[in-house]
Amino acid sequence: MSVGLEHYLILSAVLFSIGLYGALAKRNAITILMSIEIMLSAVNIAMVSFSRYVVSPAPLTGQVFAIFIMAVAAAEAAVGLAIIIAIYRGRGTIDPTKIDLMKW
């Protein structure tokens, strides 16, 4: 069976699930950020495979969406790491289970 749209979508879902597990289960804020990057990349794979395999009147719209996702991911990584570094300076830890000041 030759590789088609479903293969790429399943791969994208697998990568997204791995990222979801990492974002929920890890106790280091930077690892959580890395997991979120994996999830965004998985979504990008789905977008690009749609734009490759599905004929649309406007070609390559999926790739345009992927470009915007990359820009937002870059902004998110920069601001997220800035917040993590600021928290580490103030509290000496980046364990999200200990950063619970605003928890009820």
Add this chain to the structure above:
Amino acid sequence: MGLDIAFWILAVVSVVAALTVVSLRNVFRAALALVLCFIVIAGLYITLSADFLAAIQILVYVGAISILIILGIMLTREIEQGSPSNQFRIPAFIVAVIFLGAVGYALLNTAWPAVTPALMAPTTETLAGQLFGENGFILVVEITAVLLLAAILGAIVIVREK
């Protein structure tokens, strides 16, 4: 045929690299596995004939975001402590598996209007037309520029020493 083999190799390597990222305790090695994962995803874009996106993936993810993350790891010095799992490890695993099952079921039971068009010529020209041309995404491009500016300024303000 060659594309199929390339897809399977890249898919296996990317899944293994992603699993390494979430399973290693050493944060720095996890970041290196993340770099491998990004490079392999650029290869996947090439198999999807998205040449411009593959170049952007290498430039933005492998070049910029990985360096940012490694810089963050060095500035927070959490390598000795590592990244252990929290008490929600089992529920998180169950949630991820349920999500994968639901999405996989939905994917495999949908009749996608999928065809396999001929491999496209370099995509850069079409992409530029989509982004900047008539009826394109020019407003979104402008908003993205403002977003990036705001993110840069926000990051500088947040990490600045008082």
